[in-house]
Amino acid sequence: MSTKEMHRALVRRSLKSIRRVSTLLTGDIDNWIRRPLRPIGRKIHANVTMIDKLELILALAREQHFGRAAETVGVSQPSLSAGIKQLEDSFGVLLVQRGSRFLGFTPEGERVLEWARRIVGDARAMRQDIDALKRGLAGHITIAAIPTALAMTAMLTTPYRAKHPEVRFRILSKTSIEVLRLLENLEVDAGLTYLDNEPLGRVNTVPLYDEEYRLLTAPSGVMGDRDYVTWGEVASVPLCLLTPDMQNRRIIDSLLRAAGGEPSPTLESNSMIVLFAHVRTGKWASIMPVKLAETLGLTENVRAIPIVEPAATHAIGLVVPHREPMTPLVAALVSEARSLALALGASSARQPSTGKK
Numbered sequence: 269m270s271t272k273e274m275h276r277a278l279v280r281r282s283l284k285s286i287r288r289v290s291t292l293l294t295g296d297i298d299n300w301i302r303r304p305l306r307p308i309g310r311k312i313h314a315n316v317t318m319i320d321k322l323e324l325i326l327a328l329a330r331e332q333h334f335g336r337a338a339e340t341v342g343v344s345q346p347s348l349s350a351g352i353k354q355l356e357d358s359f360g361v362l363l364v365q366r367g368s369r370f371l372g373f374t375p376e377g378e379r380v381l382e383w384a385r386r387i388v389g390d391a392r393a394m395r396q397d398i399d400a401l402k403r404g405l406a407g408h409i410t411i412a413a414i415p416t417a418l419a420m421t422a423m424l425t426t427p428y429r430a431k432h433p434e435v436r437f438r439i440l441s442k443t444s445i446e447v448l449r450l451l452e453n454l455e456v457d458a459g460l461t462y463l464d465n466e467p468l469g470r471v472n473t474v475p476l477y478d479e480e481y482r483l484l485t486a487p488s489g490v491m492g493d494r495d496y497v498t499w500g501e502v503a504s505v506p507l508c509l510l511t512p513d514m515q516n517r518r519i520i521d522s523l524l525r526a527a528g529g530e531p532s533p534t535l536e537s538n539s540m541i542v543l544f545a546h547v548r549t550g551k552w553a554s555i556m557p558v559k560l561a562e563t564l565g566l567t568e569n570v571r572a573i574p575i576v577e578p579a580a581t582h583a584i585g586l587v588v589p590h591r592e593p594m595t596p597l598v599a600a601l602v603s604e605a606r607s608l609a610l611a612l613g614a615s616s617a618r619q620p621s622t623g624k625k
Contacts (some may be wrong), residue, residue: 294313318358320390322384324351325363330453334370355380389454393595400596406434409597412442412450413460415540416516416556417584419563421460424586428604435597438513441539444515451589457598462515463583471587474605477612478581479557481520482572486550491573498577503529508546508554511538520555523580540564587611 325415327337328348338348356363363377364370373381396407413421418441425437442450447459463473485492489555490505503524509531510517521531535552537543546552550569561572586605588598603608 271567292478302372313618322380322388323354324348325355325377325381325384326388326453326524328352328364328370328457329446332370335354342476344401352489355624370551375388380510385452385454386448389589392454393591395596396597405432405596405600407597408436409455409458409601410438410440411458411601412440412447414444414447414462414511414516415441415514415538416560417460418540419560420476420523420584420597423603423608424601427607428601432600435600436504443513445513447587451587454589457588457595458601459587460584462519463585463587465515465519465582466546468587471583471588472602473587474602474609475583475585476605477551477559477584479559479584480581481523481575482558482561483575484544484547484556484561484572485553487571488570489552489553492571496574497577499523499527499580500529500577502555502575503527505532505553506534507531508535508537508543508552509533510540511536514538516557519580519582523578527577 272592319368323341324337327341328334331337331340334348335345338345341348343351352364359376359380361376363380365374365377366371371388399407411421411424418439421439424441429435429437440450440456442459444466447456448455448471449462450469451459453467457560460476461468462479463475472577482490483497483505485505487493489500491497510519512518512521524531535543535546540556543554543556543563544561544564547554547570548567553574556572558572561570564570586602588602593599
C-alpha cells in the first residue's frame, strides 16, 4: 500500500469511528463533533471540540485523580469537571463516580472511555500521517520497556534514527503491566515486553528473541566453576533479584518453586543495573537473561552459567496498539523490529500478530 493510500484509509477509518460512536450515543454527528465547550476556565475556550473533551476523559483515566488530570491537560480542576459534566449532558448518562475524590467510571463511562481511546488515537494518527506527507517522518516516539529488555532498545532506535534523523526518542523503564496500561491510555507509542507469559490484551506484536536465563556469579563464588547448574541447585543460592512487581521476578520465582525451592533474595531492586553492579563485586549472585548480561558486559569477575532442568525460555517482543493502518512513526518502528528479529534469529519474524481481549 502506498503512502497516499495509507493516508486515505486512515482518514476513512477515523471518520467512520467518529460517526459510529456519535450515532450510537447521540444520533447527531455534526452537532456531536462541533458542539463546543462553554468558556468554563482560563484555558478552555469556546472552540474546543468533542475530541478535546474526550482528551479530558483519557487524562482522568490515566491519573485517577481530578487535580492531577487537570494539570496534565493544562486546565483548572473546575474546568476539567465542567468539561466532563458537559460530556455527561451530551450523552444523557453519568460517566464518572464522584465523591470527595475520583471513585472510578460508571459502566457507561467505561464504554465511552473505550471509544475515546479509539477516536483520539485515530485523530492523532491522522494528524501525524498528514504531517508526514508534508515534511517526511519527524516527531517524537515513546517506548516503554521492561528492565530486562531496556538495553535492547538501542538495537531498534539506532538504525531507526539513521534512516529518519528528524525523529526523537523517549525510553521509559516500566513493568510489563505498566507497559500495557500506557499503551492502552495512548501515553506511549510502543513497548518491549514479554509476549507469552501473561495476557497482553488488544495489541499487535513482533517477536524479537527468546529470553534465556543464566546464573551470574563470581568464578570463586558458589557453583562459580560449573559449566551448568539446575534450577533446583540455584534455589539454594543467596540471590539478588528484581522486585516482585516485575514479571521477570515472577517468572524466576515460579521456576525456583517448581524446582522445590523458595525464593529468598538477599537484595531486591527494580533496576538491572543495580543487580549487575552488585554481581560485579564478586560477592553477589543473580539470575539474568543472557542477552542482557552480554550487553552489560561480562568481565573476568563474572561468569554467566546456563541454568537447565528445565531450560526455560520466554519470548520478548515489540508491542504496538492494535490499529490499522499504523501511524507512520509506529510503522517505521515495526519495520525495524522485523529486521532486528531476523538479525537475532527469532523463531517468528513475521507480520505482527493480533491479540484479542
